[in-house]
Amino acid sequence: MSLSIAQDKTFTKEYKENVIQSLSKLMNDYYVFPEVAKLTQEHLNAQLLDGYFDQFKNNETFAAALTKSVQTINKDKHMRIWSNQPNMNSKKSKGSIIEEHIARMDRSRQGNAGFQTVQILEGNVGYLDLRGFAGMETGKDITDAYMKLMSRTDAIIIDLSKNGGGNPRMVQYLCSYFFNQKLLLNSLYWREENITEEFWTLEEVGGLKMEDVPLFIITSERTFSGAEEFSYNMQTHKRATLVGQTSGGGANPGRSMRIDDNLSVFIPTGKAINPITKTNWEGVGVIPEVATTVEDSYDKTLDLAQKAAKTYRAQRNKKFNQLFTDLSNQLDHYTVGETDDIIFEKLKKCQEANLFNEGDINNLGYDYLITYKKPKLAEPILRANTILYPNSANAFDSYAELLMINGDLEASVRNYQRAVDIATINEDKNLQLFQKNLEIVKQKLKHK
Incomplete structure (x- = not known):
């Protein structure tokens, strides 16, 4: 039977x-x-x-x-009852238990923490198909890797049309990539503990923040729970444009509980509270700004994103042009010992705007040293690089070389030593080269 x-x-x-x-x-x-x-x-x-x-x-x-x-x-769409699978563990062989464990691992690997697809589309638009929000222990590194792939795009689409939700900490983490200021994203009230847990943007993420890159989110009736929170957070803070259909409408988190041996229930033990609306999307869903059919959602979003990317590029390049012009004008009117701080501030602004990185500043310094034959002007540029990138052995090595050329051997030794110390800590592949450079300038100082 x-x-x-x-x-x-x-x-x-x-x-x-x-x-x-x-x-x-x-x-x-x-x-x-x-x-x-x-x-x-x-x-x-x-x-x-x-x-x-x-x-x-x-x-x-x-x-x-x-x-x-x-x-x-x-x-409440979160509350549902289901029939439990019969517990047959006591009758399972060791081999079948191992097989099931490996099968679970395979499903987890294939699920890839919810990250289904990442693409760079025409118009330099990043596209991410995200199917779930995994726990931080599983999803953080994968999130950082995927976000790195999109870090140079001029607009981003996050497709949550097949995302059923997940961990609120991962929602918080992904949201933090798109804000550069401290903001309260969402709060969760928990009845059992009678506490309200606040979720603020994180100051640091494992990649480059994209606080001003145009963001578009695709939603559908299947967008639910944590995926709705991500969408609602972005919508209420006016950080993204939502395209698609109204989402499922589940805002109350909780956990599964056994009714008896045969049945279990998911009981929502908490509720979301948005800091702006003072409510949530329970029962009504998150309503997109641009309503489309399921069939048209992707094409409509891509069209909007490509147009936004074009505008973003034009505005960014105008800003870059002005920053570079301001820096160049200051360099043209450089006065030794008097305008060093001004040059540093100009370089810092270029770095903060992502116009210059460490390599760019390093190359600029060598341009003034070698191409323009202005070693004194190269000095504040390369010194600024050591301040902006204090954990870069190469920045200190370049600055030390310039100091040696300019005749300040004692300062050169100090900065070469700093390059060696950093390279030792970071296990830098160029450690031996930095050590050799240090010995050369030490000999020069010794025979001065």
């Missing part, structure tokens, strides 16, 4: 009554809205007395009916 048939024989009205009593207790004890839990219990008891549940002959159909009944009252 199969297990399902054996269960059917015990599928009595008393069994259903016990299930509803247990379910009601869990809701009353843990559901974030206790008043609604009481109303839901009353509704279930009335249905039980009316014989509504008599028609269901197994746990699968009974669970579906219970889900429909509770959602009729609480309108």
Whole structure:
């Protein structure tokens, strides 16, 4: 006799009554809205007395009916009941247990923390198809890798149309890539502890922040829970344009609990509170600014992103041109010992705008040293590089070489030594070269 048939024989009205009593207790004890839990219990008891549940002959159909009944009252799409898989672990062989573990690992690897696809599309638009928000321990490094691939794009599309949600910490982390100031993104009130947990943008992420790059988010009816939070956070802070369809409407996080050996329920034990709207998207979903059909969502979003990227490039290049012009004018009017600080500030602005990186500043310094034959002017440029990139052995090595050329051997030794120290800590492949350079200038100083 199969297990399902054996269960059917015990599928009595008393069994259903016990299930509803247990379910009601869990809701009353843990559901974030206790008043609604009481109303839901009353509704279930009335249905039980009316014989509504008599028609269901197994746990699968009974669970579906219970889900429909509770959602009729609480309108909470997170709360659902399901039939448990029979626990057969005691009868499993060691080999089958190992196989299942490896299969779970394979599913996790293939899931790739929710990151499905990343592409650089025409018009230098980055596209990310994200199917879920994994835990930080699994997803952080993968997030950083994918965001690095899009770090040089002029607009970004994040496709959440097939994203059912996930970990709020990962939502917070990905949001932080798109803000450069401290902002309260969302709060979660938890009934059990009677506390409100705040989720602020993080000061640091494992890649380049893109606080002003145009951002577009594709949503659909399948966009749910944590994916809705990401979309809502960005929408309420006016950081992104949402394109697609209204999302699923689930804002209350929680956890799974066993009703009995046969059935389990997901009980929302918390609720989201947006700092701007003072509410959330529960039951209504996140409504996109640009409504489209499912079929048109991608093409419409890409068209908007390409236009935004073109505008962004023009504005950025205008800004870059002005920054570079300001720096060049200051370099043309350099006065030794008097305008060094001004040059540093100009270089810092170029770095902060992502116009210059360490290599760019290093090359600029050598241009003035070798091409323009202005070693004194090269000095504040290369010194600025050591301040802006204090953990770069190469920056200190270049500055030390210039100091040696300019005759300041003692300062050259100090900076070569700093290059060696940093290279030793970082296990730099050029450590021996830096050590050799240090010995050369030490000999020069010795025989001075």
